[in-house]
Amino acid sequence: MPGVGWLLDVPHDRVAALRGFLTGWYADVPEREPDGEPSIELPEPLRVFYELAARRPIVYGSQDEIRRPDELAYDEDFGGVPIAEESQGVWTRVITLGADDPLVYDDAEPLCGFLLQFALIDAAISAPYAGQAELTEAECDRFVERLIPVPLAPARLPADPTRIYVAPGLVAIVFPTGDRIGPTVGSRWRSALHELREPGFDWASFDG
Known part of the structure; x- marks a missing residue:
């Protein structure tokens, strides 16, 4: 079983914590070759998430999902780029590209914290x-x-x-x-x- 050493990174490097948790939690899932690189420049938390998900697509989520890189696009209705959504459309989370760690609209955490929350919650539910x-x-x-x-x-x-x-x-x-x-x-x-x-x-x- 994986340990919880990644918790030490949460206060100062949530991207490292995200990588540590996902790598340990899904260590038994066989890796596959990535399909390719995202075509747009991404903030680091999302880039790291996509690097992990490219090798183990289970990381994208089982019920609620993080959008795939080729699904990212500015949406005028949301005033930003939707990155995650509930399976039945109950909620959508949106960011503005351009910042290193952008705020996530309607969420208490910036992108790095939101992605870690998402990964942990999906791990428990699925x-x-x-x-x-x-x-x-x-x-x-x-x-x-x-x-x-x-x-x-x-x-x-x-x-x-x-x-x-x-x-x-x-x-x-x-x-x-x-x-x-x-x-x-x-x-x-x-x-x-x-x-x-x-x-x-x-x-x-x-x-x-």
Whole structure:
């Protein structure tokens, strides 16, 4: 299972953190030869993301997706370049090309932080081994004490706010679901969930 050493890069180099997380999380996915280089100049966070996704397309996302390089274009309706969207069109994230690390419209993080959030959230949601529950806030706070918080602003996806936690081989996201809190934990390695089998509450679903 991959470790969480990439967390050390988050405060000062989120591009390195993104590379470290994706390389470790998808190490078991065979690489393929890239199709080619993007035809436009890209900010570094997006360029690095595309370099990783070119070799392992799973990185683009399973439900929500980052747009492919050949899909990038200025959109007058959005006033910028859409880079990511929800599968049913509920939301779109937009940047303005030209900055080294542009702001992402309607998001709390600049591009480097948004891409890391996206990668972590998709990893949790799309993981082959997962658990879901609906807890009180106090129950959820006790649960995440055993995990490591990722030092990013709360994400706005899949609900606002979404907090992200990790442990070796595991990603957990915590977000509001009505009057409850819905933690989702996911891993590509079933053994990473073993210690969460009896967390002090009943999982709604759990296959670890």
